[in-house]
Amino acid sequence: MSRVIGFGDLLVHLSPPGYQRLMQADHFDVNYTGAEANTLVSLALFGVDTQFVTRLPDNLVTDCALNNLRRYRVGVDHVVLGGDRIGVYYLEKGASQRPSRLVYDRKFTSLATTQPGDLDWERIFEGATHFHFTGITPALGPQLPAICQEACQAAHRHGMLVSCDLNYRSALWNLDTARRVMGELAPEVDILIGNEEDPEKLLGVKPQNTDVSRGQLDKAAYEEVAAVLTGRYSFKAVAFTLRQSLSASDNIWSGMLYQDGQVFRSREYAIHLVDRVGGGDAFSAGLLYGMIQGYDPQHTVDFAAAASCLKQTMEQDFGLSYPEEVEALLRDGGAGRIQR
Amino acid sequence: MSRVIGFGDLLVHLSPPGYQRLMQADHFDVNYTGAEANTLVSLALFGVDTQFVTRLPDNLVTDCALNNLRRYRVGVDHVVLGGDRIGVYYLEKGASQRPSRLVYDRKFTSLATTQPGDLDWERIFEGATHFHFTGITPALGPQLPAICQEACQAAHRHGMLVSCDLNYRSALWNLDTARRVMGELAPEVDILIGNEEDPEKLLGVKPQNTDVSRGQLDKAAYEEVAAVLTGRYSFKAVAFTLRQSLSASDNIWSGMLYQDGQVFRSREYAIHLVDRVGGGDAFSAGLLYGMIQGYDPQHTVDFAAAASCLKQTMEQDFGLSYPEEVEALLRDGGAGRIQR
Amino acid sequence: MSRVIGFGDLLVHLSPPGYQRLMQADHFDVNYTGAEANTLVSLALFGVDTQFVTRLPDNLVTDCALNNLRRYRVGVDHVVLGGDRIGVYYLEKGASQRPSRLVYDRKFTSLATTQPGDLDWERIFEGATHFHFTGITPALGPQLPAICQEACQAAHRHGMLVSCDLNYRSALWNLDTARRVMGELAPEVDILIGNEEDPEKLLGVKPQNTDVSRGQLDKAAYEEVAAVLTGRYSFKAVAFTLRQSLSASDNIWSGMLYQDGQVFRSREYAIHLVDRVGGGDAFSAGLLYGMIQGYDPQHTVDFAAAASCLKQTMEQDFGLSYPEEVEALLRDGGAGRIQR
Amino acid sequence: MSRVIGFGDLLVHLSPPGYQRLMQADHFDVNYTGAEANTLVSLALFGVDTQFVTRLPDNLVTDCALNNLRRYRVGVDHVVLGGDRIGVYYLEKGASQRPSRLVYDRKFTSLATTQPGDLDWERIFEGATHFHFTGITPALGPQLPAICQEACQAAHRHGMLVSCDLNYRSALWNLDTARRVMGELAPEVDILIGNEEDPEKLLGVKPQNTDVSRGQLDKAAYEEVAAVLTGRYSFKAVAFTLRQSLSASDNIWSGMLYQDGQVFRSREYAIHLVDRVGGGDAFSAGLLYGMIQGYDPQHTVDFAAAASCLKQTMEQDFGLSYPEEVEALLRDGGAGRIQR
Amino acid sequence: MSRVIGFGDLLVHLSPPGYQRLMQADHFDVNYTGAEANTLVSLALFGVDTQFVTRLPDNLVTDCALNNLRRYRVGVDHVVLGGDRIGVYYLEKGASQRPSRLVYDRKFTSLATTQPGDLDWERIFEGATHFHFTGITPALGPQLPAICQEACQAAHRHGMLVSCDLNYRSALWNLDTARRVMGELAPEVDILIGNEEDPEKLLGVKPQNTDVSRGQLDKAAYEEVAAVLTGRYSFKAVAFTLRQSLSASDNIWSGMLYQDGQVFRSREYAIHLVDRVGGGDAFSAGLLYGMIQGYDPQHTVDFAAAASCLKQTMEQDFGLSYPEEVEALLRDGGAGRIQR
Amino acid sequence: MSRVIGFGDLLVHLSPPGYQRLMQADHFDVNYTGAEANTLVSLALFGVDTQFVTRLPDNLVTDCALNNLRRYRVGVDHVVLGGDRIGVYYLEKGASQRPSRLVYDRKFTSLATTQPGDLDWERIFEGATHFHFTGITPALGPQLPAICQEACQAAHRHGMLVSCDLNYRSALWNLDTARRVMGELAPEVDILIGNEEDPEKLLGVKPQNTDVSRGQLDKAAYEEVAAVLTGRYSFKAVAFTLRQSLSASDNIWSGMLYQDGQVFRSREYAIHLVDRVGGGDAFSAGLLYGMIQGYDPQHTVDFAAAASCLKQTMEQDFGLSYPEEVEALLRDGGAGRIQR
Numbered sequence A, B, C, D, E, F: 001m002s003r004v005i006g007f008g009d010l011l012v013h014l015s016p017p018g019y020q021r022l023m024q025a026d027h028f029d030v031n032y033t034g035a036e037a038n039t040l041v042s043l044a045l046f047g048v049d050t051q052f053v054t055r056l057p058d059n060l061v062t063d064c065a066l067n068n069l070r071r072y073r074v075g076v077d078h079v080v081l082g083g084d085r086i087g088v089y090y091l092e093k094g095a096s097q098r099p100s101r102l103v104y105d106r107k108f109t110s111l112a113t114t115q116p117g118d119l120d121w122e123r124i125f126e127g128a129t130h131f132h133f134t135g136i137t138p139a140l141g142p143q144l145p146a147i148c149q150e151a152c153q154a155a156h157r158h159g160m161l162v163s164c165d166l167n168y169r170s171a172l173w174n175l176d177t178a179r180r181v182m183g184e185l186a187p188e189v190d191i192l193i194g195n196e197e198d199p200e201k202l203l204g205v206k207p208q209n210t211d212v213s214r215g216q217l218d219k220a221a222y223e224e225v226a227a228v229l230t231g232r233y234s235f236k237a238v239a240f241t242l243r244q245s246l247s248a249s250d251n252i253w254s255g256m257l258y259q260d261g262q263v264f265r266s267r268e269y270a271i272h273l274v275d276r277v278g279g280g281d282a283f284s285a286g287l288l289y290g291m292i293q294g295y296d297p298q299h300t301v302d303f304a305a306a307a308s309c310l311k312q313t314m315e316q317d318f319g320l321s322y323p324e325e326v327e328a329l330l331r332d333g334g335a336g337r338i339q340r
Helices: A035-046 A060-071 A144-157 A175-188 A198-203 A219-233 A279-293 A297-311 A323-332 B035-046 B060-071 B144-157 B175-188 B198-203 B219-233 B279-293 B297-311 B323-332 C035-046 C060-071 C144-157 C175-188 C198-203 C219-233 C279-293 C297-311 C323-332 D035-046 D060-071 D144-157 D175-188 D198-203 D219-233 D279-293 D297-311 D323-332 E035-046 E060-071 E144-157 E175-188 E198-203 E219-233 E279-293 E297-311 E323-332 F035-046 F060-071 F144-157 F175-188 F198-203 F219-233 F279-293 F297-311 F323-332
Strands: A003-007 A011-015 A027-033 A049-053 A087-092 A101-105 A130-134 A161-165 A191-194 A237-245 A250-259 A262-265 A269-272 B003-007 B011-015 B027-033 B049-053 B088-092 B101-105 B130-134 B161-165 B191-194 B237-245 B250-259 B262-265 B269-272 C003-007 C011-015 C027-033 C049-053 C088-092 C101-105 C130-134 C161-165 C191-194 C237-245 C250-259 C262-265 C269-272 D003-007 D011-015 D027-033 D049-053 D087-092 D101-105 D130-134 D161-165 D191-194 D237-245 D250-259 D262-265 D269-272 E003-007 E011-015 E027-033 E049-053 E087-092 E101-105 E130-134 E161-165 E191-194 E237-245 E250-259 E262-265 E269-272 F003-007 F011-015 F027-033 F049-053 F087-092 F101-105 F130-134 F161-165 F191-194 F237-245 F250-259 F262-265 F269-272
Touching: A003 A035, A003 A144, A011 A060, A027 A035, A027 A060, A035 A049, A035 A060, A035 A130, A035 A279, A060 E060, A060 F087, A060 F101, A087 F060, A101 F060, A130 A144, A130 A279, A144 A161, A144 A175, A161 A175, A161 A279, A175 A198, A175 A219, A191 A198, A191 A279, A198 A219, A219 A237, A219 A250, A219 A262, A237 A279, A237 A297, A250 A279, A250 A297, A262 A297, A269 A297, A279 A297, A297 A323, B003 B035, B003 B144, B011 B060, B027 B035, B027 B060, B035 B049, B035 B060, B035 B130, B035 B279, B060 D060, B060 E087, B060 E101, B088 E060, B101 E060, B130 B144, B130 B279, B144 B161, B144 B175, B161 B175, B161 B279, B175 B198, B175 B219, B191 B198, B191 B279, B198 B219, B219 B237, B219 B250, B219 B262, B237 B279, B237 B297, B250 B279, B250 B297, B262 B297, B269 B297, B279 B297, B297 B323, C003 C035, C003 C144, C027 C035, C027 C060, C035 C049, C035 C060, C035 C130, C035 C279, C060 D087, C060 D101, C060 F060, C088 D060, C101 D060, C130 C144, C130 C279, C144 C161, C144 C175, C161 C175, C161 C279, C175 C198, C175 C219, C191 C198, C191 C279, C198 C219, C219 C237, C219 C250, C219 C262, C237 C279, C237 C297, C250 C279, C250 C297, C262 C297, C269 C297, C279 C297, C297 C323, D003 D035, D003 D144, D011 D060, D027 D035, D027 D060, D035 D049, D035 D060, D035 D130, D035 D279, D130 D144, D130 D279, D144 D161, D144 D175, D161 D175, D161 D279, D175 D198, D175 D219, D191 D198, D191 D279, D198 D219, D219 D237, D219 D250, D219 D262, D237 D279, D237 D297, D250 D279, D250 D297, D262 D297, D269 D297, D279 D297, D297 D323, E003 E035, E003 E144, E011 E060, E027 E035, E027 E060, E035 E049, E035 E060, E035 E130, E035 E279, E130 E144, E130 E279, E144 E161, E144 E175, E161 E175, E161 E279, E175 E198, E175 E219, E191 E198, E191 E279, E198 E219, E219 E237, E219 E250, E219 E262, E237 E279, E237 E297, E250 E279, E250 E297, E262 E297, E269 E297, E279 E297, E297 E323, F003 F035, F003 F144, F027 F035, F027 F060, F035 F049, F035 F060, F035 F130, F035 F279, F130 F144, F130 F279, F144 F161, F144 F175, F161 F175, F161 F279, F175 F198, F175 F219, F191 F198, F191 F279, F198 F219, F219 F237, F219 F250, F219 F262, F237 F279, F237 F297, F250 F279, F250 F297, F262 F297, F269 F297, F279 F297, F297 F323
Parallel strands: A003 A049, A003 A130, A011 A087, A130 A161, A161 A191, A191 A237, B003 B049, B003 B130, B011 B088, B130 B161, B161 B191, B191 B237, C003 C049, C003 C130, C011 C088, C130 C161, C161 C191, C191 C237, D003 D049, D003 D130, D011 D087, D130 D161, D161 D191, D191 D237, E003 E049, E003 E130, E011 E087, E130 E161, E161 E191, E191 E237, F003 F049, F003 F130, F011 F087, F130 F161, F161 F191, F191 F237
Antiparallel strands: A011 A027, A027 F027, A087 A101, A237 A250, A250 A262, A250 A269, B011 B027, B027 E027, B088 B101, B237 B250, B250 B262, B250 B269, C011 C027, C027 D027, C088 C101, C237 C250, C250 C262, C250 C269, D011 D027, D087 D101, D237 D250, D250 D262, D250 D269, E011 E027, E087 E101, E237 E250, E250 E262, E250 E269, F011 F027, F087 F101, F237 F250, F250 F262, F250 F269
8 A cells, every 4th residue: 555745835825806907806716736746636536544744833824725635635744834824826817828927925834844853754754655845845944855855865765766746946046955855865866757847957957959938849759858867867767747838828748768778659639728737747647646656667657647638637736636637638539528 | 470389398497597506506596497498498589379288287487487478578378287396307418528517307287187077178278379399298297298289189170280299308207108108199299390319219229420429410310210200100301419528618509401302401500508408498499489380380480499599598498589689690690790 | 208198988898707708797897988098097007298188077987097097097088078988888798709899988988979069179189199099089079089189280380290001890880981081091191000901991992902800811911901001191100010819818919010111010919818999009009119219110110019919818898018018028028928 | 365566666786695795896786677577477486476667778688687687586578668777786685784886877777768658558557456666666756746646546446456665775876856746746655664764754754762763763762653654645554664784794683563552562573584675675575565455454464574584594685585484483483493 | 531423424515705696606615524524623723632533535635635634733643544435515605695505425435334343442442531522424324323323422431521513404315314314313312502593493392492503592492402302311511592584695693501400502603704604513512512621601601612613714614713713702702802 | 186095914814704714714805904004995985096015925826815906996006015924814794792803913914023224204195185094013023113103204204294093903913012112103193093902001091980801881980090191292283093892792982073172973873783893994984085175073973983884784895985986875874765
């Protein structure tokens, strides 16, 4: 029986209804999300035992945030209460040529001010098999890189697999710091996950013939990137999501998995987006699920890409699919006939 | 002056707002719909006199459901009150690769438990010219096939035309029963309507070169199907809607009408869907309206397909178009300029 | 320092949420808009000083309408209170093959019944540099053509530039009157703006090889149109927006600017529409802004078309973009990646 | 079998959700109401055959308004299409010390510009038994007093009873005109209805010891008023609603009926208001229903006051009660236990 | 460490927003509730370990219902999937003199058709200390009385305390059956809970001087009732909630507890209701919590009544209070100052 | 011509719709408010020239907040951009016995980290006549007391009047610090405003016979308090609001003004609350307006209390009344008849 521990932040996610700009809104849809929490929610719906680890202030809003994870079956037994605030994150959803705009208000949060020792990894990792975090977590505060190191090392002591989605966020730290910290954490990682931009930005390995901001990707180049990274850090597996952004409404999306010197590519999806946020987090969930289930690498990356595709056809950040729904997409190819 | 009698169920239709999954919703949009009722609503907006026949429990929710038909000018003079419950139907709307999901809660309804004799067809059919039902109605309960037979025969005694949309729903009955019952009802039908799947499923006539679940249709094959069915059952007319489901957001849609040994094809529409549910019901309405108006077969099928296309650009199940709006689509080709 | 004076109507704009038909709605989204006001809102967000001039009744709804302009930094110092009513305008948004439908209730409004002398142009134009109106304003009431004349002449006395978007609305006046009035106003105009239909309809100059209602435009022909009009009326600049309506959901959109005998074409945008209303008004704003900033003609028309494209990816009629967002579209080409 | 004809205006009723001021609202709840239509809706739910007569413009908003009556079973067979506009009415609901505020935009409506002869009373009154209008209708336009006269006289020719709720609205006409017109119409009325202010305002008969604006009513004085009015105009019955406004949230409410020289008083209700608009209209409906059912005067006024009380505990203007709900209030006294 | 097992139904609870009648609603607020589940939710927020036991169909709506319990920390480990349907329950909220109206659609549900043996009480009760059900559960289907008996006996074998809220629902069964069944279950109950109507209705012991439907209660009489019942069935404790319904908006509310021959009365609350449904369920939760915490009987009944009072100031059926909030009400007396 | 400068914080105010608890909400109503901003909004609607001074981060949410002030005519010319964040404030509205709960997230805001010199008071105060702040502002950060001192002294140099509402918030600072700081600021204040708790808490002068938390106030004692304070600090005027909290739904409210050795008491209002937040801020606005208008002290305090009463019958924190509406309450006494 597997149990996945996720470590990261949980934020109040505020967004105007539909395609309103922030400026137009008198109401916000509210959700409580975060990259790692998103991944755990998907895993929990796949049937995997999960625990989300973070630090949050002791107030009524934290209750809302934790209840939102409980609702989707994510364990919160190890959440620590303390500190000043829960982060807030305002997102206005783009459309067509208009990009989504995001305002972060996540400085000084309870997680950002966590100190080494606040989290008891030995107890947290009892009975656990996987530890998952993203590059957002070490970016949040000065002690977080050390805490992530500590967690990874404890995880390995418990014989757990460590997965990390690079998830570079330029609003949270500058590139130099990010590269240094992620370079130090990379050796602790077994399964590396990234999007089309991350490997170059964070680990300095640039795919050829690729201009991400204009939506031009050379998929073959990413195989080379994975091979180089595996050589450098001895990853057990490297997986990338590859997004070609045609517009804020339409994206081309696929995933690839590099394992044991071989590359496995998922089908490519032309997605008419409902909400693209959380697509990468659902991919991580699908990937971990495939590995936990013992799927072969091809089915694993297919499952991950399909789970991630489905996420992007849903409102909000969570990938709320059951395994049989993901399999149905793999089987039917996304023609979208009503399931009566 | 024509009057169309529709016979079928009326359900509480609950759906999460927008593209939320059921799991995410704290509010449901509520509507009161049913295949035959949907057709009558469109006919009523076309200006045709209509009466909807069903059986519903005597409570405040039934009032809501009937008021919803009154609002759109459908007559409910012959609705019978009695039995235990009105059916409920939960629909989460799909998008892109994510299919719509539907949960039926329509067992034990007042209509499902109707007994022969509960409905006084002689009185209902006074002054009526058309009787319309779909393959859903006989699927609802053990007495319903007999009641449909009874209704068809009474309709013919009144010199009425009988139309039936095959509308196979695998969630309501198994294929064997469905085939047997629909095979027994088919000889009572004058105007047969079906979608791209129905003829094979319910009447066992398979179109060539067609894989419906993957969105591949050979339109020519449906002419052959219509000819075979007409030969077997002596239909006055056979009409099909042909949906190619590119995704849950985009469909190709057209209709065809086979009459007097000739086939008439409508224009084909590439629809960016608002809500596809009820598309077939609006097609039936357009077809009956064309026949009632005495349109030639080409204009009839064009009108039906256009009415049906417009439905799919509207929220909820009703096809709320005026005849001049349908004609405007035929005339302008759907470029969608604002009608100021 | 520039200051733009806009003159026109401000209406209560009522629309059903999402893609509901009017008939289905129990709630309306409410906004307070008008062609010239829309242009001023965009200009105000670009940082330009603006004043909106109109006449409205003295009641609580007028307060709502004016507050809506104040909210976006548009000045309302010269609005005159008086008369009977503020206009109302019901809009149901179309989708795919279903066109938007609009019901005007704007007769007898306070602006429509304005008399010459009600507006003190000398005072209004103190310190102003640009006067902008559209062809809607003279269409509203019998005295409005004369008042527009009076305003244009006063503007010229103040050394201001006069811009006019032709904006023909067949629901407001008949074509003969419109042509006569606009023909008389054209000599007072410095910067003429129009959509793909306006020049033929209002000024009688037809582009070749063009069938607007079917979405077929010969862009080269519009250069010829601009040249002819410039020859006839000595415009300082002529700009057109060119919309090819593929459907109510997807449009091709571009702009052109004819100045000093040369034509400048913007990039062409394939827009997946959120709300197309106000697209032309945002184009006018972008054009005036480019001229005020002293951009070269190519950058001016590029900026105008981009501002207008962005507007059409937003809800409601206002083009709520900052200049840096417009520039970002010009730079990035609309791939719509999230701006974190 | 009775049939009640109501004659009056139907307006777009726009109101901010909850207790928002107009100034705060981005959404309006929309309903389509009018004093006489409100009364007919209640009567229709009581099971009485009704027809609503008015004149409305031929557009999509009129369809909404008429559908809203159809929904609640009110007949609209005699509605005439024509003229320029449907009226609009903005209402912000008060609370506690804050009064409700109302903005009328009902000049120049299709009904206000109706001409004698536009309505064919002979045909309208075929098979009808009661004619109901309020003092709002003659206030709407210069021809309306004459049209009301014409209607009353036609009604009497058909042996119908004429009821009129005085319903003085100072925003629609000045007091002198109102008094002259209502004085001329009063002799045509059989059943006179008014609120605590109307008899003094419109017919010049002042109740003693009463200061309506401060919520002080001497109920006995209204018996005297009824007697004087009956003496002057030979009414068959006179009924008053007596509202003591403690605040915008709490009112004391009762009704009285004067008939054959006797006074009958209803129970007095302390109502915690949901929406008081339409309270008088529901009272009229209850009164007419009691008379149609042949209730004795005491039960008639009790039923009318109870129906009216219930209306004021509902959102919007319609009194949506079934007769058994009204009787339950009379029987149980309003303790409000859940009806499971 | 205590663990409370609740056994009962979980329904889809649909209600129009605010004070709309069902007839007016285009949207429903949706919640997933049931008497026993409501009690467990309150207990879970008090910090008590809980498990909810029921049988539900295997579909997406059941997921919603269970997630709603997970959200508030209620365990659903023993829920059995199977059967045809989840019940539905429509509630329109009353106000002032207008009572709430409720439409049950809970026949043929998965729980109603549960068979003895479907639920494995031995496993369910492992580690549990309390078993709670209400009189609704045995009313739901023919096998439910036997299943409740079976559960009570198993509970006693596990040394657990059995509590039962009588909760008579006339819509679910007739009084004779109810009395017989509850009479047979009463000897299995340790802690009996009821409202002001239940003891007379279900156990035939009538309080003196009391007319519940008119809101007149003689509190002393309930002490006598408790004594008689205790004598007859040897209850360890008997508790009543006493509601005086002034109107659908205002109630007087208190509780009493009879234990060891002594009566303990709570403070009496004059509640301006937000939603009274679930008030009794929160009382049960407060009572069990007081007993689990070892509070003295006076504090126990005070806590229960305060928890129940707070519930009635909240939307929906759940009593969402923390223990410190309940204690604050006991301490501060409900003056309602903002807790900043 | 007067101009009032307000100095304080502007927060994102998030609240669940209606009476939902935070825990239940999927949507938040959003507003942008703050004590001093609330006062300025009321003053702006009274027609007074205003400028709001604060420091906010340079992002899209700040735009929303400032637009919200512009909408209601408050000037924001002197707002300084910089720092990390705008504060957030979650409010769940109480009802009956359930108190409102508030979660502050206002540490580390741009205002809290303002440094002396960031605000150029000389320029800000040009042409200004009044400076208003509350006890919240100095509580926000370590430099704020000094900045307030600096502002007060600059105001006096400009011959302005300084008003301060004590507004003690225990969540923002401890009592000792608060007392020290406010004691140091008090000598700079001309017009002191406080609620029933503030004078004792912040200035150590306790009213006799008063237990605020239980809603017991001895009004006479506040005259004594005002006299003592005036003696100590030489205030030009002292005003108190006196709230007796019967419950979270019903409050008794009045104001008093002590000036030139005389006390003036307003009428007392029994308010059925819509939203009590902002009541004190509206009182301050009314008080300043009365003084600006030169009303006598009795009319001034009457106006202030009436404005404040009206605020509490409105949604959200702003007191959105026009002067004529306040006067109407003074004249009519709050019987709440509809203003047609």
